[in-house]
Amino acid sequence: MPVQVKINGIKMSAEPQETVLQVARRSGVHIPTLCHLESVESTGACRVCLVEMKLGGKTQLTTSCNAGVEDGMEIMTDTPEVQKHRAANLEMMLGRAPGSQKIRALAREYGVYESAYVPSEDPAIPGCILCELCVRVCEALGHSALAAVSRGGKKYIGTPHDKPSESCVGCGACAEKCPTRCIEMTDTKKTRTIWGQTFDFVSCETCGAPVMTVRQRTHAVETKELPEDYYTTCVACKQKNLAGRFARVGS
Amino acid sequence: MEKTYVVIPKNCTGCRTCELACSMVKSKRDEAGALGKPRIHIYPTGPQRYMQMTCLQCVDAACVKACPSKALVLNEETGAVEVDEERCVGCGLCEAACPFGHIRFDRDLGLPLKCDLCGGDPACARFCPYQALEMRP
Ligand code: SF4
Ligand code: SF4
Numbered sequence: 001m002p003v004q005v006k007i008n009g010i011k012m013s014a015e016p017q018e019t020v021l022q023v024a025r026r027s028g029v030h031i032p033t034l035c036h037l038e039s040v041e042s043t044g045a046c047r048v049c050l051v052e053m054k055l056g057g058k059t060q061l062t063t064s065c066n067a068g069v070e071d072g073m074e075i076m077t078d079t080p081e082v083q084k085h086r087a088a089n090l091e092m093m094l095g096r097a098p099g100s101q102k103i104r105a106l107a108r109e110y111g112v113y114e115s116a117y118v119p120s121e122d123p124a125i126p127g128c129i130l131c132e133l134c135v136r137v138c139e140a141l142g143h144s145a146l147a148a149v150s151r152g153g154k155k156y157i158g159t160p161h162d163k164p165s166e167s168c169v170g171c172g173a174c175a176e177k178c179p180t181r182c183i184e185m186t187d188t189k190k191t192r193t194i195w196g197q198t199f200d201f202v203s204c205e206t207c208g209a210p211v212m213t214v215r216q217r218t219h220a221v222e223t224k225e226l227p228e229d230y231y232t233t234c235v236a237c238k239q240k241n242l243a244g245r246f247a248r249v250g251s
Numbered sequence: 252m253e254k255t256y257v258v259i260p261k262n263c264t265g266c267r268t269c270e271l272a273c274s275m276v277k278s279k280r281d282e283a284g285a286l287g288k289p290r291i292h293i294y295p296t297g298p299q300r301y302m303q304m305t306c307l308q309c310v311d312a313a314c315v316k317a318c319p320s321k322a323l324v325l326n327e328e329t330g331a332v333e334v335d336e337e338r339c340v341g342c343g344l345c346e347a348a349c350p351f352g353h354i355r356f357d358r359d360l361g362l363p364l365k366c367d368l369c370g371g372d373p374a375c376a377r378f379c380p381y382q383a384l385e386m387r388p
Contacts (some may be wrong), residue, residue, distance in 0.1 A: 039320035039338040137340045141319055176341030176361035212347045220344055224317055231347050239304050239352030247296030
């Protein structure tokens with residue numbers, strides 16, 4: 001049975017399994033996020049999706065990405081209180097990731113241009129805000145090669161025991177989705193190095209450019225219906241070859 | 252689906268207005284104000300002959316089959332396969348799987364680029380000065 005909620009004073013009907021963020025976005029209300037993806041578990045780690053939520057006479061701040069809707073909920077997405085907390089969180093993240101364009105741009109929207117926050121110790125990965133989106137992305141892909149680990153009271157993201165992970169396929173998704181782009185990934189023509197491990201690329205049959213890592217292909221063939229021969233040619237050659245074939249047919 | 256996207260290579264002069272229109276309409280400018288990459292590409296195929304290459308919106312699409320996060324979805328209204336940016340996890344399998352090279356993973360954005368027919372009124376067709384790209388009933 002649908003539940004009734006109010007977002008910024010406007011009545012909305014929602015499904016009980018929906019989150020506050022989903023209902024808000026669906027109704028055109030903007031809530032910023034840094035560590036959220038619809039296809040991975042939401043944890044509210046970055047805390048920029050904070051909203052004010054009133055239910056049964058009680059008002060509280062809550063992260064909207066992992067808060068389920070309930071009947072009678074009243075949600076305010078942009079109160080001074082919300083703005084203040086988002087700004088404070090962004091200032092802290094900007095202190096940790098001063099080089100992140102994404103965080104800098106969002107912080108600017110909340111009037112934060114510089115950060116007074118200085119991380120208390122040298123981080124293991126400079127720029128990491130510990131949102132663990134990489135961990136969750138990797139998990140959603142079925143690899144689960146990453147985890148938040150703790151050494152000497154210091155929390156950081158890594159592979160188990162900081163050893164090359166057997167389940168990592170070198171797809172690079174963790175690095176692509178990292179909101180601060182702090183995960184080191186180095187590609188050469190033949191190899192990719194990430195998380196302390198070097199992977200061989202499948203080389204394009206036509207030009208030798210990278211297609212994907214060999215291990216990512218093996219995993220894809222095992223888990224998806226497309227056979228190995230789908231993954232032989234790089235994107236540029238595939239399109240160029242096809243243009244040539246079309247032209248021959250046409251003439 | 253009311254109209255079909257049609258490519259007419261014999262009318263193409265290789266002016267690449269379509270590529271520019273695509274970049275202008277579809278990409279957000281980066282920090283430096285530069286335009287992003289287009290989703291249509293022009294290839295010279297002979298003396299004064301060109302071929303426009305963009306997504307075929309396959310019914311049984313390899314990119315959709317390869318995507319592990321259900322981030323490529325068919326828009327029933329336009330017939331286009333669209334990227335759900337809120338779902339994509341950035342693995343790049345779609346690019347690797349498409350047999351035609353029509354979906355490209357953009358490492359700057361962490362997202363694949365593909366034609367979505369601009370929601371049914373593609374900019375490339377609107378801007379082509381030579382009727383080499385058209386929406387036909
Ligand atoms: S590169 Fe390795 S750690 Fe990163 S998402 Fe892919 S499998 Fe996981
Ligand atoms: S890059 Fe994104 S859209 Fe492409 S296959 Fe991976 S999750 Fe799907």
